[in-house]
Amino acid sequence: MGNCIVPYCDGPQNTNVRFTLPAVCFVWQCAMIILFGVFVRYDEESDAHWVEHNITDIENDYYFRYPSFQDVHVMIFVGFGFLMTFMKRYGFGAVGFNFLIGAFGLQWALLMQGWFSFLDKDGFIKIGIENIINADFCVAGCLIAYGAVLGKVSPVxxxxxxxFGITLFAVDEFIIIKVLHARDSGGSMVIHAFGGYYGLAISWVLYRPNLKESSQRNGSVYHxxxxxxxxxxxxxxFWPSFNSAISDHGDGQHRAAINTYLSLAATVLTTFAISSLFQKHGKLDMVHIQNSTLAGGVAVGTAAEFMLMPYGSLIVGFFCGIISVLGYIYVSPYLEKKLKxxxxxxxHNLHAVPGVIGGFVGAITAAAATESVYGAKGLINTFDFVDSYRNRTPAVQGGYQAAATCVAVCIGIGGGIFVGLILRMPIWGSVADDNCFEDEVYWEVPGEEVPVPPVLEYNNHMATNKNVDVMESRFTVEQS
Amino acid sequence: MGNCIVPYCDGPQNTNVRFTLPAVCFVWQCAMIILFGVFVRYDEESDAHWVEHNITDIENDYYFRYPSFQDVHVMIFVGFGFLMTFMKRYGFGAVGFNFLIGAFGLQWALLMQGWFSFLDKDGFIKIGIENIINADFCVAGCLIAYGAVLGKVSPVxxxxxxxFGITLFAVDEFIIIKVLHARDSGGSMVIHAFGGYYGLAISWVLYRPNLKESSQRNGSVYHxxxxxxxxxxxxxxFWPSFNSAISDHGDGQHRAAINTYLSLAATVLTTFAISSLFQKHGKLDMVHIQNSTLAGGVAVGTAAEFMLMPYGSLIVGFFCGIISVLGYIYVSPYLEKKLKxxxxxxxHNLHAVPGVIGGFVGAITAAAATESVYGAKGLINTFDFVDSYRNRTPAVQGGYQAAATCVAVCIGIGGGIFVGLILRMPIWGSVADDNCFEDEVYWEVPGEEVPVPPVLEYNNHMATNKNVDVMESRFTVEQS
Amino acid sequence: MGNCIVPYCDGPQNTNVRFTLPAVCFVWQCAMIILFGVFVRYDEESDAHWVEHNITDIENDYYFRYPSFQDVHVMIFVGFGFLMTFMKRYGFGAVGFNFLIGAFGLQWALLMQGWFSFLDKDGFIKIGIENIINADFCVAGCLIAYGAVLGKVSPVxxxxxxxFGITLFAVDEFIIIKVLHARDSGGSMVIHAFGGYYGLAISWVLYRPNLKESSQRNGSVYHxxxxxxxxxxxxxxFWPSFNSAISDHGDGQHRAAINTYLSLAATVLTTFAISSLFQKHGKLDMVHIQNSTLAGGVAVGTAAEFMLMPYGSLIVGFFCGIISVLGYIYVSPYLEKKLKxxxxxxxHNLHAVPGVIGGFVGAITAAAATESVYGAKGLINTFDFVDSYRNRTPAVQGGYQAAATCVAVCIGIGGGIFVGLILRMPIWGSVADDNCFEDEVYWEVPGEEVPVPPVLEYNNHMATNKNVDVMESRFTVEQS
Structure with missing residues (x-):
């Protein structure tokens, strides 16, 4: 993007976000309160009038989906957050900014998804358990994108x-689910393909030619x-919960969990295999174990609720483990060097490519669906061939699924380039190239001094304390 | 408490708990077994006779509450436990004594809460899933109090x-829930306001004028x-599970989860905003991110099951984030310097004040309840206006809710002073002022020596091993 | 095993697993795909035809067991995985190979358990939520065994x-559950006694006389x-979920969770007591807190679904805490020195002995069952006295339970010796005695260098950075 139309200050910006960050947080949170006041209400199953319905309490949608919701919530905040703590000096930024993205994103997602997909005839967005799962899903798309720019962007x-990510997600989801009537309960297309390419496009626009100046921090330590x-x-x-959280009640959720469970298991074996095979001395690489083992969950997202069959899930997981590790070994360096x-x-290797694979696996599985495998009612139930989609055949559905994958990729790339250009403006407190991957820029970081050893006067005089020596030696050296 | 009537040995006590700790654990555990033998039985839904009831298995209360129970259990043992591991040298004490409090507390809570609130007409305490959730809640009150004295007390x-904390909690809960007929499903009053002021009062009585001698350990390191x-x-x-765990089946649990989810999200944004705004260079402080982000969950505890409305939850979270961070910045130093x-x-900033706020939010929300918002049946259902409370109006309920908040604070402060005086007795193996926040006093702590590097004879001779250099240099220095 | 018939190369083997590990992973994963293709299908509750059954969705077994399944899944991968990360230099191997065992084991378990216990009349293994819980249980047996040989074996x-462990487990389970018709919902016998003795027997055969050469790495550091x-x-x-996951719907699951909750609580108190009592200065030992606190969950596994009564659970937990800690203090050193x-x-102290205790507690509880305690229908329901077991009495059932415990131990020891001999063959890339407990043998381990401090050009020039000094001092020493 050398000839970019937006001016880009390559020199060091002021990384002090003392006014911009609070301003953005306050203004946006106030906007959320106002918009929620105008638009958001409880849906009928979470409203106090619900007791007037004459059905048993256990049939409230809450009991079908709440355990999955909590698992998804853990994935968003602990899963994504800690996955990104691998860097030696960016743990606070990884888990902290992940927290910030999640907390803001889920509010904005409830609104955006509400306006696009859940608006009631009386103009209100009525929220229940399914909406808050969807909001978490929407956040996942942005967290994926954050993974591409981790350590290189400011909290603002x-x-x-x-x-913008949540906004684009809502559009992406509306087109795929509502317009194309594609099925994507685990979000291979809607979440992973979109989020992956959105992040990659942003990273491309924000290319830092001198990032190698921070390379000594772009690595892990043991802990x-x-x-x-x-x-x-x-x-x-918890990926089985992710892929089954918004599937159909009953066999849909049941099958989605089983398929995901199996796919992920197969991915682990091929990840270990390829990681060992392509390293000198056959040693395993933690980068692969931490990331590629998850590719099978991404790739089975769309098809998990279909009759993919247990062996089908294993096959998907098998290939995704291989592709993902090879991506880390060969494609990522190529992307950096050649495509900037x-x-x-x-x-790219954990979300973008497996997401696209998942979209096409879903398309093929849908196209191959038959009444003998699903049953007549099962086929209608699984693909929601009702109302205006009453006459859609599995083959046509497969075509729409494939089209949906392309839509996700296009919106991701297009949106990412647009947002990347906005993020290039020199007003956001971005960090300099030689200070990337460093928590000290945006966080109060505790010193690493060795604790002063305890003086145990009463009953521990005899205890030898090796820390004393280490610490004293350090100070001695410093003084000399 | 300079002129305290209880003699207090300010000199170093014997911190060897080799006889007192085992004695307390054994005697109390034996007492638990005897008391459980005399008093505790399964309730009808967990008893083998249950199969004789002619209802479907899924309507067993177990399935309504078990997922929430497990989440609450995680909050008690991992949530509270790890939240307190922030200090560089008190991780074992934080997570270990948290474990001990929890394991003892839940047993004693089942008895105390049983005697006060769940005693059957045949003299037995019949326990089921709701009782074990309540026992975990009761433990939470004590863990909050432990947070105030963390690092300054012995395991005994x-x-x-x-x-004493569990005992006081049971009284507190009995008065609030049974006598005043206040609603408090998430425990803003019963758990947080009580636990917070109980801990603060204990800490006041146990004031250590020379605590600054341990100040070098009262801080964090990166990991x-x-x-x-x-x-x-x-x-x-998991806070949505906490606030909804013992709410009414159906819409009650559903609504409590949604309100808590929203309130917590808003808190995160204002916490980040205020943390950045009040620090030099706008850098974020981990103390705030770790603690104040949770204040919204505390403050929405009472009102979560009411028709607080989604925007109402956001407003509660919005202000609690601000108040909590300002508490850490301004009030905590004032409390230490002026109030000892x-x-x-x-x-104070995470539980005590947000708990009181939560109590009053609940009172206002209850007082403002109308039949048009809740529906006639919904109003009765939500506030349990049945039997002798048939004629209570929302306004009256609001008054009782406000009174309940005051009860919780008073029992907390009064009980805390009483227990603090007991804890001042010089027989408990308390640690000296200059050894606070140090695991070595009560734990076998491993040395921190750098591991001896591997000698890889067969196929790794060429591998450079930087640890060797570091370690050798250390030993060299030590020997010189 | 000094005169073992299998040749054993005591010298250093080639620890490069670059070909063997990928080969094993690939071939076995391909075998899984083929076998799943031939044998494994969805059961009726996870099949798309399920919608044709005329029952409500919520009665799908998925909703009875899914929350427990996810908890068990966490125990297998995070629980076992992180429990073993205590060693200073074997965290990658602990959590990583645990991951590998789990992912392979659950696939093989679905097949083996399917063939032995769940084969349909049309020759297919029909899987649903209960099967995947059982597969996780089966994996637990192997992870227990892995604990005995942790740090001393190669990934191959x-x-x-x-x-072999999964295979033996399936035989063990078939004999105990299907042939003897013993009840073992929490797996004290099937999982823990079997897995414990299986691992101990393997460790005995793989005895390393010179293991003390790695002793400096066989310990923990603070973090x-x-x-x-x-x-x-x-x-x-999550142990309450483990013991209740495959119990009977309704009161069975409810009671199993409560009993486990109580037993574990009692164990914590006696663990703290004995740990303090038997250490110099009364200091607590993390080894005991990490492990012995769990013994109560193991020992209540079989009886958890019976009418053990709340005080009965406390008694079981009480004694297991004592026995387990004493095992760590006295028995483990004896086993190493005398029994090799x-x-x-x-x-031995966490699974093997508590598992056997659990088997006999189950036998006694079953033998003592009466109609007055269980109810006539409850007795039949709890012990499954139906069909050909219609006339079995509680006393007879108790005998079969005791016999089942012995079966589990025998299969564990016999199988362990057999598998140990196979593992002694010098073709598996085993590590040398002086390189045990060291991740560098099989993993790319990051260096531990202190990160280069940030150069904060714009607004942080004044920040003092203590890391600079530390780092410089290190390098200074190295150069001198």
Whole structure:
């Protein structure tokens, strides 16, 4: 983007966000309160009038979806948040800005998704458990994009990325789900393909030619890799909830969970295999274990609620593990060197490509659906062939699913370039090239001094304390 | 408490708890077994006779509340436990003594709450899923109080704090829920206001004038702040389950979860805003992010099951984030300097004040309830206006809610002073002022030596190992 | 096993698993796909035909068991995984190979358990939510065994251990559940006694006389102990879900959760008591807190769904805490010195012995069952005295339960010796005695260098940065 029309100050910006960040947070939060006051109400299952319906309490949608919701919530805030703590000096920014994106994003998502997809005939957005799951999903798209620019943007830029990301997501989702009537319960297309390409496009526009000046911080230390594994595992474990959270009640949710469970298991084995095979000495690389093991969950998102069959899920997971690790080894360096896309977390290999694969797996599975496999009622139930879609055939549905994948990618890339240009403006407190991946820019970071050893007067005089020596030696050296 | 009637040995006590801690644990656990043998039985839904009832299995209360129970359980043991690991040298004490409080407290709570609120007509306490959630809630009150004295008390003192804390909680809860017939499903009053002032009062009585001698350990290191974020996030994510766990089936639980979800989201934004605004250079402070982001969950506890409306939840969260961060910046130092209250975790800003706010938000929301908003049946259902409370009006209910808040604060302060005086007795193995916030006093702490590097004879001779250099240099210095 | 018939190369083997590990992963994953294609289908509740059944969606078994499943899933991958991260230099191997075992094991378990216990009359294994919980349980057996050999085996050996472990588990389970018609919902016998003795027997065969050469790495550092507490707490918190996950709907699950909750609470108190009592200066030992606090969950596994009564659960937990800590203090060193069993994680004290205790507690509780306590229908319902077991009495059932415990131990020991001999073959890339407990053998481990401090050109020139000094001093020393 060398000849970009938007002026871009390559020199160091003022990274002091003391006024911009509070201003953005306050103004946007106040806007949320006003808009919620005007537009948002409880839906009939969370409203106090609900007791007048003559159905049993347990049939409230809450009980079908609440356990999945909480799992999804964990994925968004602990899963994504800790997955990104792998860097030695960017743990606060990873988990903290992830928190900020999530908290703002879910409010804006309730509004945007409400206006596009859930607006009641009386002009209100009526929210219930399914809406808050959808809001979390919407946030996931932005967190994926954040992964590409992790460590290179200011918290204000992060808020802007989220504002536009949620908006684009709602459009993307409206076209795919409402217009094309595609099915995407796990969001391979809507969430992962969109979020992946959105982030990559932003990263391309924000290309930093001198990022290598921060390369010494762009790596992990032993314990930061373990923190990241907390994120990986919570994502991996709860992915069956993610893909089944908004599936149809009954067999739909049941099947989506099983398919995701199996796909992810297969991915782990091929990830370990390829990681070992392509490293000198056959040693495993934590980058692959932390990321590629999740690709199977992404890729089975669309098809998880279909009759993909258990072996079908394993096949999807099998190939995604391979493709994702090879992406980290070969494609990411190529993207950085040739296409000028600096992708901090490798979302290309974890979300973008597996998301597209997932879209096409969904298209093929839908196109191959038959009444003998699904049953006549099951086919209608699974693909929602009702009302104006009464006459749609599985083959046609497959075509729409494939089209939906392309829509997600296009909106992601187009939106990302647009938002990237906005983020290039030199007013957002962005960090200099040699200070990327560093928490000290935006956080009060505690010193790392060795704690002064305890003086245990009463009953521990004899305890040898090795810390004393280490600490004293350090200070001795410093003084000399 | 300079002229306190209880003698207080300011000199170093014997911190060896080798006999007192085992004695307390054994005796109390044996007492629990005997009392459970005499008093505690399964309720009808967890008893094997249940199969004789002619209702479907899914209508067992277990399925309405079990997912929330497990989330609450995570909040108690991982949430509170890890939130307190922020100190560089008190991680074991934080998560370990939290574990001990929880495990003892829940047993004692089942008994105390049973005697006060759940005693059957045949003299037995019949327990089911709701009782074990309530027991976890009761423990939360004590863990909040533990936050105020974290690092300054011995494990035996912690057990005494819990024994009395649970007892006081049961009284507090009985008066508020049974006598005043106030509603408090998320426990703003019963749990947070009580627990907060209980802890602050204890901390006031146990004031340590020379605590600054331990100030070098009263801070975080980089990774301890990340451990604390695990606690923060699990509390934040599962708070909707906390506030909805014992709400009414159906719309009550549904609404409580949504309101809490929204309130917490708004709190995050104002916390980030104020944290940045009041720091030099606009840098964010992890203390605020770890704690104040949770204030919205506390403050919406009472009103979560009411028709607070989505925008109402956002407003509550909005102001609590601001108040809580300002509390950390201005009020906590004032409390320590002027009121002699040393509040290690800042529970004043996270629990005490937001709890009181929550009580009054609940009172106002209740007083403002109308049949048009709730529906005639919904109003009765939500506020439980049945039997002897058949004629209570929303306005009267609001008055009782406000009174309940005052009750919680009074029992907290009064009980805290009483328990604080007991804890001042020089028999509990309390730590000296210059050894606070230090795990080595009560724990076997591993040395921090750099591991000896591997000698990889077979196929890794060429691998450069930077640890070798670091370690050798250290030992060299030590020997010189 | 000094005179073992299998040749054992005591010298250093080639630890490069670059070909063996990928080969094993690929071939076995391909085998899984083929076998799943031939044998595995959805059961009727997860199949799209399910909509044709005329029952409400909420009665799908999915809603009875899904929350428990997700909790069990967390126990397997985060609980076991992080519990084993206590060692200073084996965190990657702990959590990473745990991940690999789990992902492979659950696939193989679905097949093996399917063939033995769930084969349909049309030759298919029809899977649903209960099968995937069972698969996770099966994996738990292998992870327990992995705990005994942690740090001493290669990833290829780990895969072999899992392949045979799952197979033996399926046999063990078939004999205990199907042949003996014993009840074991929480798996004290099937999972813990089997897994514990399986691992101990393998460790005995793989005895390393020179393991002390790695002793400097066989210990914890401060933060590794905190990581391990994440594992401990998730195991402890979710154990009620583990023991109730496949219990009977309704009161069975409800009671199993309550009993487990109580037993675990009692264990914590006696663990703290004994840990303090038997240490010099009364200091608590993290090894005990991390492990022995869980023994009560193991030991109540079989009896949790019976009418053990709340005080009965407390008694079980009370004694298991004592026995487990004493095991760590006295029995583990004895096992290592006299019986040549090197048990890295102390599974003898956490799984093997508590599992056997649990088996006999189950036998006694079953034998003592009466119609007055259970009700006539409740007795039949709880012990499944139907069909050919219609005339079995509680006393007879107790005998079968006791026999089942012995079966589990025998299969564990016998199978472990057999698999241990296979693992001794010098083809698996096992690590040398002086390189045990070291991640660098099989993982790319990041260097531990202090990060280069940020150069904050714009607005932070004045910030003092202590890291600079530390780092410079290190390099200074190195150069001198």
């Amino acid at each position: 830029q992060v808020m802007v990325l989220t504002l 930061s890799d373990l923190f990241a594994m907390i994120g990986t595992l919570f994502l991996w474990m 896309i600096q992708d901090t977390c490798g979302i | 003192q912690v057990m005494v704090l819990t024994l 301890s702040d990340l451990f604390a974020m695990i606690g923060t996030l699990f509390l934040w994510m 209250i040393q509040d290690t975790c800042g529970i | 050996q780990v895969m072999v251990l899992t392949l 590794s102990d905190l990581f391990a507490m994440i594992g401990t707490l998730f195991l402890w918190m 069993i090197q048990d890295t994680c102390g599974i």
